[in-house]
Amino acid sequence: MLLINGECADQLQVSDRGLHYGDGLFTTIEVQAGQPVFLAYHLGRLQLGCARLNISPINWRQLLIEVETLSQQHYQATDLSCAVVKIIITRGSGGRGYRPPEDCHATRIVSIHPFPDYPPQYWQDGITVRFCATRLGLNPSLAGIKHLNRLEQVLARAEWSDSAIQEGLMLDNKGCVIEGTMTNLFFRKAQIVYTPKLTQAGVAGIMRMIVMELLMRNGIALLEIEVSQAKLLAADELFVTNSLIGLWPVKQLEQHCFSIGSLTRDVQTWLAQYKHDSLRLV
């Protein structure tokens, strides 16, 4: 099921700048029993991204309705309790070359997909991760935004096919650890939780923001810093987050093993509760 500017469709104008330049943004939303999870956060980040890239106009009210309608319809049609909604917003069609045309109208694409079948032990026993060779370019003007220029992630994810490895961590060109190919990164050392600064590279994920909020709400010291590989390997606890998985503990990074500590379990509990509450409020 797919909507382009509110119309059922499965094809896009070839002239769309999303295809020609990756001139747009996207977000991926968990759907529980027909309800999009943390939808307001996702729309909020899309709005920030559109402001950063100066993409407009977007009928946000209409987009909200489209996401909710598609989620409901899919639930009624399939009876699947879990699904995924993907929103893509592009600057729209046209323009001679890179220069955005003045009369550009943004394209909004809303699609719904089956939830990926991750094994339960990823949440329970943790995952195995590696370091990727592909580096993230430094670019403050794009850092943090979930834009459509994702070749670095594609190249990084193509580095391994071993199904025993669930995620790859990416460094920037200065050698700082930034994120996973599809996740953000947190670790605890002693009494403090750290997560990489995303001012030069990386995507500021919705789940990252929510986990930061929950940590602070529960009185846990949190710092955004520049993270070296050594610092990461010396961590007491390590976990990754995104909007679909929530939180996966990391049990192994390259040859180094981590134990899954009480903080990791606490955050998983807080997340589950927060998600439950946010859905109940709708």
Added chain:
Amino acid sequence: MLLINGECADQLQVSDRGLHYGDGLFTTIEVQAGQPVFLAYHLGRLQLGCARLNISPINWRQLLIEVETLSQQHYQATDLSCAVVKIIITRGSGGRGYRPPEDCHATRIVSIHPFPDYPPQYWQDGITVRFCATRLGLNPSLAGIKHLNRLEQVLARAEWSDSAIQEGLMLDNKGCVIEGTMTNLFFRKAQIVYTPKLTQAGVAGIMRMIVMELLMRNGIALLEIEVSQAKLLAADELFVTNSLIGLWPVKQLEQHCFSIGSLTRDVQTWLAQYKHDSLRLV
């Protein structure tokens, strides 16, 4: 006029990875009286790009025929002596997330467009250029390739609307001058011609390659170097190149004026001759 995998179409499957991740390449080709100019060079660079991104399979023979057919048909239909063919190659559709699916089939898109109406004085009297604030991220694994991740160029080109400025020069994050938003850069100091190294950022344009070839063929010393803004402003001659414009002299960069020297005129002459010969050979 537009062909997707050889079929007349104007719409693309929304699931194409070119839209979702900018997972692909493109090139822009001048067409003279129905003949694509330097087509072999363009296809050669596309092949290198596909090898770098591991995109396949592509029926190159078929693509060649499509470009030539579309160019001919457009010429017969419109009688326009100049046109532009754009080729986009994407990895194709599908895949869960960033990981490319094993059975991916590349998408080839060939479209033809009117030639942009650049005033003749751009070639004769030169153009005015500025420095852009938007920086190019450093990424050796993507440097040189004309891939579909072009948000940096979109942001840079959106920095100015003053029609008195024809091009903007982009620096990388280390402060080295790399290229124009849509052109490559050459300058002469004394007896040596310089052009920026493109090992960390930038697009290695077809016209750049041809101009380098012509300079060397005519016994002119050429060096690829790291270029500072100061070095550029101290140049004796400065010009930009791409496949549509060929060569434009730069008469002014920010507040600094340049005279158009004999080397610039020589290269323009050599280019015209080379283009004429290459078309005659077809």
